[in-house]
Amino acid sequence: MAVAGKAVTAEKKRLSPFEQYLSLWVGLCMVAGVLLGKLLPGLIDGLRRMEFGEASQINAPIAVLIWLMIVPMMMKVDFAAIRGVGRRPRGLVITLFVNWLVKPFSMALFAWFFFRYVFAAWIPEADADQYIAGAIILAAAPCTAMVFVWSYLSDGDPAYTLVQVSVNDLIMLVLFAPIVRFLVSGASSLEVPFHVLLYSVVIFIVIPLTIGILLRHYFIRRHGIAWFEQELLPRFAPVSMMALLATLVLIFGFQADNITGKFLHVVLIAVPILIQVYFNSSLAYGLMRLFKVEYAVAAPGALIGASNFFELAVATAIALFGPGSGAALATVVGVLIEVPVMLSVCSICNRTRHWFPPPQTAH
Numbered sequence: 001m002a003v004a005g006k007a008v009t010a011e012k013k014r015l016s017p018f019e020q021y022l023s024l025w026v027g028l029c030m031v032a033g034v035l036l037g038k039l040l041p042g043l044i045d046g047l048r049r050m051e052f053g054e055a056s057q058i059n060a061p062i063a064v065l066i067w068l069m070i071v072p073m074m075m076k077v078d079f080a081a082i083r084g085v086g087r088r089p090r091g092l093v094i095t096l097f098v099n100w101l102v103k104p105f106s107m108a109l110f111a112w113f114f115f116r117y118v119f120a121a122w123i124p125e126a127d128a129d130q131y132i133a134g135a136i137i138l139a140a141a142p143c144t145a146m147v148f149v150w151s152y153l154s155d156g157d158p159a160y161t162l163v164q165v166s167v168n169d170l171i172m173l174v175l176f177a178p179i180v181r182f183l184v185s186g187a188s189s190l191e192v193p194f195h196v197l198l199y200s201v202v203i204f205i206v207i208p209l210t211i212g213i214l215l216r217h218y219f220i221r222r223h224g225i226a227w228f229e230q231e232l233l234p235r236f237a238p239v240s241m242m243a244l245l246a247t248l249v250l251i252f253g254f255q256a257d258n259i260t261g262k263f264l265h266v267v268l269i270a271v272p273i274l275i276q277v278y279f280n281s282s283l284a285y286g287l288m289r290l291f292k293v294e295y296a297v298a299a300p301g302a303l304i305g306a307s308n309f310f311e312l313a314v315a316t317a318i319a320l321f322g323p324g325s326g327a328a329l330a331t332v333v334g335v336l337i338e339v340p341v342m343l344s345v346c347s348i349c350n351r352t353r354h355w356f357p358p359p360q361t362a363h
Helices: 002-012 022-039 041-048 060-075 079-087 089-118 125-139 146-153 158-187 194-223 225-254 256-261 263-290 295-306 310-321 326-351
Strands: none
Touching: 022 041, 022 225, 022 256, 022 326, 041 225, 060 194, 060 225, 060 310, 089 125, 089 158, 089 263, 089 295, 125 158, 125 263, 125 310, 125 326, 146 158, 146 295, 146 326, 158 194, 158 295, 194 225, 194 310, 225 256, 225 310, 225 326, 256 263, 256 326, 263 295, 263 326, 295 326, 310 326
16 A cells, blocks of 8 residues: 555656656757748858867857756765765666666667668668767766656655766766767767867866866855755756757757758657667666665666766767767757656656565665
8 A cells, every 4th residue: 555655646746847848848949940040041150150169069159058057967966975875786786787888889789770771761871870979979978967857756766866876977977988989980980089079078077067066065065955955956947948948949050951851860860769768778677676676766777777968968969070960960859859758767667666675675
């Protein structure tokens, strides 16, 4: 009876209307961006050419918007929570195994197979290279911010979710760049300049992570943890969301010709991304059950394995290949399908919580 009651409680949890219809807003941003790209090509071209340094590929307006998205997310990360992971290491070990030893490589395999063979009749080789690169970049960074929403909806352990996110962020600093370079070069004919990739990691991970940590410590020291979590962080949520949507308007504006001329490609790009999402979430969830990890740890672990740090992926694809590239388009398709897909994974987790041992008997 207790389990059934808990399931009912979890099912009552809801996203805010804005978050719940995020896919709709993304779709509207896509339409708005395409219209701007077609109706005001001079304006969009001017924004496209605003870069940090000549030929750096780091688009200045998008970089600023990405920072507005990422810094509030990094402010949520409490690395002090990592100290308590030793009490329940299995869930974290499984999460790290799927995120770093399976997920990027499975995405590379799926993208290579579909774009090189299954969709070869509809996608030219040059476009296929770009889409493979974008899909790999998307899968190489585990989700940071939205995982907290998915964990909440699936009745996950918030403290353990924080540990999983914190450890993944630390590993991302070291592994993201070499994994992307290795897989993109191996699965496509594209060469990834390592210095540009490293520059992206510094710009879009190291700096915002450092700023987030410093701001977190400063505000908690001045006003306390309760004020920080209950008053300050909620104020940043609209800023992050608006920055995300503004970023998408610009990206879709830059991508206007690609989208209108290659709409079929957008649909085809979604196929391997969807497959890898369900494959990796099922693998993580199955391993959690096999090793008798409690549900409140297993569900967030599966969700982290399924979702992506799409803000970083979009920024990196733009930095490497440009805002109008096929790689950037592939990462944007990941954004478009993220919310409905993750809601479906949350629903599956909520309906199967009885597969897992109760907390007092789990290891």
